[in-house]
Amino acid sequence: MVRxxxxxxxxxxxxxxxGIDETAKIFLVALGSVFPIYLNTYHGIRNVDxxxxxxxxxxxxxxxxxxxxVVLPGALPSILVGVRFAxxxxxxxxxxxxxxxxxxxxxxLAMDAREFMQTDxxxxxxxxxxxxxxxxxxxxxxxxxxxxxxxxxxxRGEGV
Amino acid sequence: MTxxxxxxxxxxxxxxxxxxFGDLTVxxxxxxxxRAGESLVIIGRSGCGKSTLLRLLAGLDQPDGGxxxxxxxxxxxxxxxxxxxxxEPRLLPWKTVIENVEIGKVESARAKFALHExxxxxxxxxxxxxxxxxxxxxxxxxxxxxxxxxxLLLDEPLGALxxxxxxxxxxxxxxxxxxxxxxxxxxxxxxxxxxMLADRVIVLDDGAIGLDVNIRLPRPRVATDPxxxxxxxxxxxxxxxxxxxxxxxxxxxxxxxTLLPESGYLAISN
Numbered sequence: 001m002v003r004x005x006x007x008x009x010x011x012x013x014x015x016x017x018x019g020i021d022e023t024a025k026i027f028l029v030a031l032g033s034v035f036p037i038y039l040n041t042y043h044g045i046r047n048v049d050x051x052x053x054x055x056x057x058x059x060x061x062x063x064x065x066x067x068x069x070v071v072l073p074g075a076l077p078s079i080l081v082g083v084r085f086a087x088x089x090x091x092x093x094x095x096x097x098x099x100x101x102x103x104x105x106x107x108x109l110a111m112d113a114r115e116f117m118q119t120d121x122x123x124x125x126x127x128x129x130x131x132x133x134x135x136x137x138x139x140x141x142x143x144x145x146x147x148x149x150x151x152x153x154x155x156r157g158e159g160v
Numbered sequence: 161m162t163x164x165x166x167x168x169x170x171x172x173x174x175x176x177x178x179x180x181f182g183d184l185t186v187x188x189x190x191x192x193x194x195r196a197g198e199s200l201v202i203i204g205r206s207g208c209g210k211s212t213l214l215r216l217l218a219g220l221d222q223p224d225g226g227x228x229x230x231x232x233x234x235x236x237x238x239x240x241x242x243x244x245x246x247x248e249p250r251l252l253p254w255k256t257v258i259e260n261v262e263i264g265k266v267e268s269a270r271a272k273f274a275l276h277e278x279x280x281x282x283x284x285x286x287x288x289x290x291x292x293x294x295x296x297x298x299x300x301x302x303x304x305x306x307x308x309x310x311x312l313l314l315d316e317p318l319g320a321l322x323x324x325x326x327x328x329x330x331x332x333x334x335x336x337x338x339x340x341x342x343x344x345x346x347x348x349x350x351x352x353x354x355x356m357l358a359d360r361v362i363v364l365d366d367g368a369i370g371l372d373v374n375i376r377l378p379r380p381r382v383a384t385d386p387x388x389x390x391x392x393x394x395x396x397x398x399x400x401x402x403x404x405x406x407x408x409x410x411x412x413x414x415x416x417x418t419l420l421p422e423s424g425y426l427a428i429s430n
Contacts, residue, residue, distance in 0.1 A: 060264040073252070073255075150287045150289065151289070
């Protein structure tokens, strides 16, 4: 139920609760990015090959070692998909939060510039978001390339 | 029949072993003795319970009735080292070949040696995804060997391999079995593979032992040896249910008694 509420719909409530300072934005961003990661992690763990789990158990791997050597790496491709989704949501949420309820920040800068018809400042703000978003995605892609280097689909820089 | 002087393997004694899945009874009171160090091959039609039996031996599954115990000399601990090789290699794709062999707290020196035994030293730093099917199964074999098993269970591990690779694997498994002296229990569909590797072949039929044959052939065995072909024919005859008798039964039975296992008579008459 909770995850079916679009987190941006909570903005009025969040402003009432936390005011318009940093806490409100952090809360919204956290809320927006937790579900894609949670859902994909859950899906990833559910889909770890049961044959590998059986093999590992019969070779005496259990407890934390089983999680660390089998479950986590097996779920990692899904977790990373979740992370990339979450990064997208993160920027989106931040832009909306900064635009609607803020006293500073890039979004506030853009809205302020709109008031004074400063198109160049608005464009700079948009570009800034684009660059930050690209950087975050590159970082996530880098993590994928390193952590999933065993995966045939991620070898030789053929990342998705 | 075992050719090693000191047997490292463990024996098995099963009495009245039963396993049901819902209404389906897969094992109906199976009695089986396996000698320490023996090489036993279990064959049978699909669904005859051979994989179920192997999983019981591996401790991956519990019997619904009867007793199953390990016998013979142990390596000092009460905890028998039983390792299984599956139809699929089941390598962890995110670990290199050597890391896969080291799974389950194996010293790296021992893992290296096991990899050397299956002649894959050069691949130790590769990802499993880059290996061929036969190489993957060799890594799986090394992984089992690194644990110094007293009992090695093979569940049709060569089913997916081509004939040439399979024949190489037969030699490799035979050699390692002779060197290590573990007890070998293998499940297969392939009658020729059974005769190639087994001291003793049992045919499971409807949840019980239908046929129990000692294969008295010197190793290494040659598939074209008439005696080899004779054993194959006898097992195939049992499995397919096609009687190999000629119309004149007394004569044919007489022939069979005298000619088996030295000749391929039954194979010809089939």
